[in-house]
Amino acid sequence: MQKTFLGVPVVRPKVAFFELSSCEGCQLQLLNNEATLLDFLSLVEIVRFREGMKEAGDDYEIAFVEGSITRFDEEVQLKVIRERAKIVVALGSCACFGGVNQLKNRFNDLEWVKKEVYGSFPIETQEVKPLSAVIKVDLEIYGCPIKKEEVERIVTALVLGEQIHHPQYPVCMECKARENICLFDLGEPCLGPVTRAGCDAWCPSNRLGCWGCRGPAPEANLSQLQIIMAERGISQERMIDRLECFGGFGTFVDEVKGKKGEPR
Amino acid sequence: MLFKVFAASELIRLYELLAADRIVGPVKKGDDQYGRSLYDFDVVHDFSDLHLDYGQTIHSAKNYFLPYREDLCAFTFQDDGSGASGDWHKEVDYGVYAPLVLFGLHPCDINALNKLDKVLLGGKYPNPFYGEKRANMFIVGHSCSPQPFCFCKSMGTDSAIRGFDLFLTRMDDLYFAEILSSRAFHLLEQIDCHDPDSSELRHYMEIMEAKESLFVAHVDTSDLTKILDLEFQASVWQEWGQKCLSCGTCAQVCPTCYCYGVEERVDMDFSRAHKEKQLYSCNLLDFASVAGGHNFRPESHTRLKYRYYHKHRGFVEAFEESLCVGCGRCGQSCLARITVPEVIASVRASKE
Numbered sequence: 374m375q376k377t378f379l380g381v382p383v384v385r386p387k388v389a390f391f392e393l394s395s396c397e398g399c400q401l402q403l404l405n406n407e408a409t410l411l412d413f414l415s416l417v418e419i420v421r422f423r424e425g426m427k428e429a430g431d432d433y434e435i436a437f438v439e440g441s442i443t444r445f446d447e448e449v450q451l452k453v454i455r456e457r458a459k460i461v462v463a464l465g466s467c468a469c470f471g472g473v474n475q476l477k478n479r480f481n482d483l484e485w486v487k488k489e490v491y492g493s494f495p496i497e498t499q500e501v502k503p504l505s506a507v508i509k510v511d512l513e514i515y516g517c518p519i520k521k522e523e524v525e526r527i528v529t530a531l532v533l534g535e536q537i538h539h540p541q542y543p544v545c546m547e548c549k550a551r552e553n554i555c556l557f558d559l560g561e562p563c564l565g566p567v568t569r570a571g572c573d574a575w576c577p578s579n580r581l582g583c584w585g586c587r588g589p590a591p592e593a594n595l596s597q598l599q600i601i602m603a604e605r606g607i608s609q610e611r612m613i614d615r616l617e618c619f620g621g622f623g624t625f626v627d628e629v630k631g632k633k634g635e636p637r
Numbered sequence: 638m639l640f641k642v643f644a645a646s647e648l649i650r651l652y653e654l655l656a657a658d659r660i661v662g663p664v665k666k667g668d669d670q671y672g673r674s675l676y677d678f679d680v681v682h683d684f685s686d687l688h689l690d691y692g693q694t695i696h697s698a699k700n701y702f703l704p705y706r707e708d709l710c711a712f713t714f715q716d717d718g719s720g721a722s723g724d725w726h727k728e729v730d731y732g733v734y735a736p737l738v739l740f741g742l743h744p745c746d747i748n749a750l751n752k753l754d755k756v757l758l759g760g761k762y763p764n765p766f767y768g769e770k771r772a773n774m775f776i777v778g779h780s781c782s783p784q785p786f787c788f789c790k791s792m793g794t795d796s797a798i799r800g801f802d803l804f805l806t807r808m809d810d811l812y813f814a815e816i817l818s819s820r821a822f823h824l825l826e827q828i829d830c831h832d833p834d835s836s837e838l839r840h841y842m843e844i845m846e847a848k849e850s851l852f853v854a855h856v857d858t859s860d861l862t863k864i865l866d867l868e869f870q871a872s873v874w875q876e877w878g879q880k881c882l883s884c885g886t887c888a889q890v891c892p893t894c895y896c897y898g899v900e901e902r903v904d905m906d907f908s909r910a911h912k913e914k915q916l917y918s919c920n921l922l923d924f925a926s927v928a929g930g931h932n933f934r935p936e937s938h939t940r941l942k943y944r945y946y947h948k949h950r951g952f953v954e955a956f957e958e959s960l961c962v963g964c965g966r967c968g969q970s971c972l973a974r975i976t977v978p979e980v981i982a983s984v985r986a987s988k989e
Binding site: 376377378379383409412413415416525526528529530533538540541542543545546549550552554555557558559560565566567590591592594596597598600601 | 666667669670675677695696700705706714879880881882883884885886889890900902903904905906907916918921922923926937970972973
């Protein structure tokens, strides 16, 4: 039966999921909530989803692409996806910022990294790039992993043709609404004050300081974050380790390192 | 007002009499890295969890009268799928299922409720979500010991003269009780208490006087509305703005910040849609942007400034009192160490 909203027929868009270099954990998240899985499946028509089905169709309107680009063939694959899809969604931190994979970019000598990891095994690997470095991305869904509830809300809005709003405020706002003890009061570093919210303060609510997987909030006050960390005796190295982890804060890390003049 | 005195050991009897309803009070949440206790308001399940000797809680008790998130209404669609417009049904739930006892509010937080009542219940369009919660609330106030960051005395909110049912002041092994409602009066009839004698009254007065000298932080509020008008362009605002993280923490922990945004959400199966209210903060970039994408306050300092102007100027002009109760929570929670006494002092000192 055709789904309707306010009496108006709603078309179930054909949707495909793809994975470049990633752990596929974001896709797994989508399957991870059985309570709403059937509703999700009736919202969209899935033609390709390696984690959940064997069929692999090429006729789709919305492409969710997880992972970052580390090989040339992934660039080619991504360009094909771009041509076929009306909407390309970068799913998760790897697709949005390079994610954990981009940690290797911080080494000056990528050949050395390759040798350390793979030895003499022949493998093609290049500097890690987010999707937006290769194609035009229509929508980014942040997080490592993505927050399933947020994806469901976004996909519902996509199907209904509504505007997608990401929170612009940082994680602190959501953390305070959950009445958590501030991680800084426990002597722990946290990137909550500069990281874009939307995760419902997932990590801080479990007493783990934020690692900034969702990237910077639009008004992220990183110079004040440096002062906050320094005042509390948290080393710049520890702060940079966190900021570098998922790739969202790359520009800022470059600035800080440039100031120090010590490439790592 | 009626006064009674009872032995501190009787407090558990009072607690048990009230425990038929849901009791929310100060409980210990943990220790900070220096071993100092951290308190917050939470549902109390056992009398021994009630820490009435708390200095200040991290958050106010706001979540129990102005929840951080709240559904304002839901719409259900009866859609037969024929393409013809279906019927719809509106549901409103004020979220009140049981009477609530707020046990152990300090005067600042009681005054915060009094101020919120003026805005949210006193106007032309009273807020039923807040009103229902307030109507089902029994308030037991408790005396406090001013913390180094408290400046309620400057704001005139260091004592509560109304807005509670019962107010308890600890006097060694006694409690001095102020009674403002018949329910509180009948409650005290059920425990062992007596009218204060002259030495107990003197003791109470001494305690009240001794509290006066304990305040460390102060805010000079004289002519503050005019000074804020004159210093609207002062450069100190930009200095504070540079520190501000635009994170909304100050508003989230504030007992009187009531500004909010509303978002509409459709359930995944299209059967229902919700209007969800979410508490916001003047400091948030989101809060200053309007339909069409324009942002009236794109700079951090302009948003920070408006939080101060609402608390210390706009509200004073409308209600002849400040919206700030001097609880000091915002300054305590602010990672950038932006505190009300320092901001106001810097604006007053500005010579532009």
